[in-house]
Amino acid sequence: MMPSMEFLLASGIGIVTASGVYLLLRGRTFAVVLGLSLIGYAVNVFLFSMGRLWSNAAPILGADASQPVADPLPQALVLTAIVIGFATTGFVIELALRSRHESGTDHVDGHEPVSRGAASAATDASGERP
Numbered sequence: 001m002m003p004s005m006e007f008l009l010a011s012g013i014g015i016v017t018a019s020g021v022y023l024l025l026r027g028r029t030f031a032v033v034l035g036l037s038l039i040g041y042a043v044n045v046f047l048f049s050m051g052r053l054w055s056n057a058a059p060i061l062g063a064d065a066s067q068p069v070a071d072p073l074p075q076a077l078v079l080t081a082i083v084i085g086f087a088t089t090g091f092v093i094e095l096a097l098r099s100r101h102e103s104g105t106d107h108v109d110g111h112e113p114v115s116r117g118a119a120s121a122a123t124d125a126s127g128e129r130p
Contacts, residue, residue, distance in 0.1 A: 009049055016042040027113065029096035029106045036092060040085040048078045 016038055023035030051074030061069050100106045107113070 009045070013042050013046055013049070016045070027107050027109075029099065029108055032108060033089065033092050033096060037085070037089055040081070040089070044078050044081050044085070047081060048074050050074050 020035045020038030020042060023031045023038060026032060026035070051071040057068040057070045060072075096106070105112050
């Protein structure tokens with residue numbers, strides 16, 4: 001039995017959304033930007049799917065008005081969302097580059113995490129914790 005197109009689309013949107021959330025929870029700014037982009041893509045596909053999945057439907061109304069026609073509103077919404085998402089991604093990348101320049105690290109909170117091995121080695125060498 002073949003899975004339905006609706007199931008495949010919903011599963012794809014769920015996987016892309018889960019990947020985006022995972023990347024958003026990472027500590028580096030590049031992963032956060034990628035996570036935001038993935039969530040934006042998932043929202044775009046979700047908006048596009050709200051116009052229903054049509055097969056053999058004309059994109060515009062032809063001479064025969066009795067045939068099914070695809071809804072153009074979700075397509076217009078997705079096109080607008082793509083443009084806004086591109087501008088937002090460019091702005092977030094610029095903020096990440098500015099943060100990297102000012103703080104010297106690409107970690108989200110501006111502080112590099114200290115591993116246990118490095119902390120104990122630094123304590124042994126100087127007698128103080130970093």
